[in-house]
Amino acid sequence: MNANQPNVVDLALAQGGVATRRQLLELGLTKRQIDYRVNAGDWTLVKRGVYQIAQPRDRRDLLRRVIAVWERSVLSHETAAELHDFPYVDRGRIVVSHHSRTTHDFPDVEVHRTHDLDEWHITRIEAMPVTTIARTVVDLSATRSARHVGAITDRLVSDGRLELVELAAVHGAVARRGKGGTQVLREVLEARFDGMLRDESELERRGRRVITDGGLPLPVSEFPIPWNPSRRFDEAYPDLKIAIEWDSRRYHGQLAAFESDRARDRDAALEGWRVLRFTWNDVHNHPHRVVETIRGLLAA
Numbered sequence: 001m002n003a004n005q006p007n008v009v010d011l012a013l014a015q016g017g018v019a020t021r022r023q024l025l026e027l028g029l030t031k032r033q034i035d036y037r038v039n040a041g042d043w044t045l046v047k048r049g050v051y052q053i054a055q056p057r058d059r060r061d062l063l064r065r066v067i068a069v070w071e072r073s074v075l076s077h078e079t080a081a082e083l084h085d086f087p088y089v090d091r092g093r094i095v096v097s098h099h100s101r102t103t104h105d106f107p108d109v110e111v112h113r114t115h116d117l118d119e120w121h122i123t124r125i126e127a128m129p130v131t132t133i134a135r136t137v138v139d140l141s142a143t144r145s146a147r148h149v150g151a152i153t154d155r156l157v158s159d160g161r162l163e164l165v166e167l168a169a170v171h172g173a174v175a176r177r178g179k180g181g182t183q184v185l186r187e188v189l190e191a192r193f194d195g196m197l198r199d200e201s202e203l204e205r206r207g208r209r210v211i212t213d214g215g216l217p218l219p220v221s222e223f224p225i226p227w228n229p230s231r232r233f234d235e236a237y238p239d240l241k242i243a244i245e246w247d248s249r250r251y252h253g254q255l256a257a258f259e260s261d262r263a264r265d266r267d268a269a270l271e272g273w274r275v276l277r278f279t280w281n282d283v284h285n286h287p288h289r290v291v292e293t294i295r296g297l298l299a300a
Helices: 006-014 021-026 031-039 059-069 077-083 133-143 146-158 164-174 182-213 255-270 280-285 287-299
Strands: 018-020 044-047 050-052 073-075 095-098 110-113 122-125 128-131 220-225 228-237 242-246 274-278
Touching: 006 018, 018 021, 018 059, 021 031, 021 050, 031 050, 059 073, 059 128, 073 077, 077 095, 077 128, 077 133, 128 133, 133 146, 133 164, 133 182, 146 164, 146 182, 146 280, 164 182, 182 228, 182 242, 182 280, 182 287, 228 255, 242 287, 255 274, 274 287, 280 287
Parallel strands: 073 128, 095 110, 242 274
Antiparallel strands: 018 050, 044 050, 073 095, 122 128, 220 228, 228 242
């Protein structure tokens, strides 16, 4: 097989310009062909078993290269924040987390050794493993003040990209004595869950006012759920099987309740009901969206 075949180059380009010896052998190259290219200077040995075949084209290629060179590494911290488009976080750094007890050196790359990075803390962006939004906030809290982390968190929650309960779940999974950021994030979460308690009745009042001011038909408040009469929807249009929930109630501070709400939504779908959930941000900052969403579903 000719080493100039497109599949070799394409493989390297997809990984920031590098390929591993194992991958090249799987493509059909022989050990002799690989060694010949390295000795001839066509390819450069990056580390044992990894070769640079093409130059990185842009920053994303640099990130792909790091991931390809270090198997099981995950883009994290400031790099993950950049990929997730976080507010209030500097761009341009390359940071990875790696399951390892050994120290790694890589030019211009910051490496965090970790033993608590679970699969549910990882997502993928452009096929690259990246810490989730919630895990990224947890990681960033190790080097930032509660005020800074709170500002990031509030913006992500306001944009509908982060659930506080998800952040609390990740924090609970990794928090331990001596771990950086544990106390900072605890302060952030406690302040916001306490705010949820205070805002509960006000959110419901404002939500109902948005409905009436928007000229919508009045729903039935505290409507018993037909298949589970011991529980109630905040608002409902029973004839149309449409329910409305104001999502800032005190039980949203508990992970079990969060999961229960999602299970209830699935049960509602099976019964032919549609459940609309609106947050404080929806009601306070975008009431017209609330009205139009409800009106559209009523019309449909």
